[in-house]
Amino acid sequence: MNRMLPAVGVTAVMLIAGACSVVTAQDSQTPSTFAPPTLQIESPPAPRPAAPAPTTTTTTLAAVTTTAAATTTTARTPPEPFAPPAWLGTRVLPQTPDGFGEVLPTPPELMDRRFATPQLLPPPRSGAFESSLSEVPPEVVARSSWHEGCPVALDELSYITVSHFGFDGRAHTGEMIVNATAAADVIGVFAELFALQFPIEEMRVIRGGEIDAPPTGDGNITTSFVCRQATGTRNWSRHALGLAIDINPFHNPYLKGELVIPELASYYLQRDLNLPGMVETSRVVEAFAAIGWKWGGHWSSLKDWMHFSDSGT
Secondary structure, eight states, X not given: OGGGHHHHHHHHHHHHHHHHTTSOSSOTTSOOOOOSSOOOOOOOOOOOTTSOOOOOOOOOOOOOOOOOOOOOOOOXXXXXXXXXXXXXXXXXXXXXXXXXXXXXXXXXXGTTOOOOOOOOSOOOSSSSOOEEEESOOHHHHHTSSOOTTSSSOGGGEEEEEEEEEOTTSOEEEEEEEEETTTHHHHHHHHHHHHHTTXXXXXXXXXXXXXXXXXXXSOOOEEBSOOOOBOTTSSSBOGGGGTOEEEOXXXXXXXXXXXXXXXXXXXXXXXXXXXXXXXXXXXXXXXHHHTTTOEEGGGOSSSEETTEEESSOX
């Protein structure tokens, strides 16, 4: 409002100046009346009787209108309670000589992590557990990490979709490439997790380019087949055979010495937190044990709380 005061002053000066222009050159003492607006101007002395009648020139002034720009106040929409921070997956960490990211404290936004599930596939229509099992479709192969040098043939793998709950309490559909010999059993495990309403943030096929991507330390993808070597070794991982599954890696990190993966997940080394998404909070270990798979959280030389596999390696 204060910024409007100078504009009003200019308008008044312009109107007064205009009022003065309506008198003639012969007699500048003759007042001129115009409206609107009406200004209070001191009356000049009366004209002398002998003076000839003045010729009056009327000047029409265009009204000067000052319009204040309307200020619209829009109420802020409260943030979606399950929305991840905008920087998630974009801030590359400094790398150590062994190629891992530098282990840093967990950002506050990632403590008690409960982000919405990206809707990659349509949710189950029935709201109940749904699944599918097929050969790996060509378009899925194209966006996966499989290639001719992998230790498993393409026809030895299966593509499955399963229902799972997210941290938003809703049913979603995830996808996974697994070894064909274990596909039916794996579906059964996720049926059990669905019944338990165990939350999974994201379940999808890992793309080939993601394996060697610069580390951001905040990934949380539940998956099975990834054509890669075991962490810190030159041996093929059980993931490269589709015989291992990682569950919510950020909630259930890998720990060996001072190495933590994901590198920002140190907060979740506290396994007594009992937060949603941690495998200890539900019967996840028992569900995998029922099909003969072992849990990396039971290992003594290191801890891999996310990891389940047929061989226990």
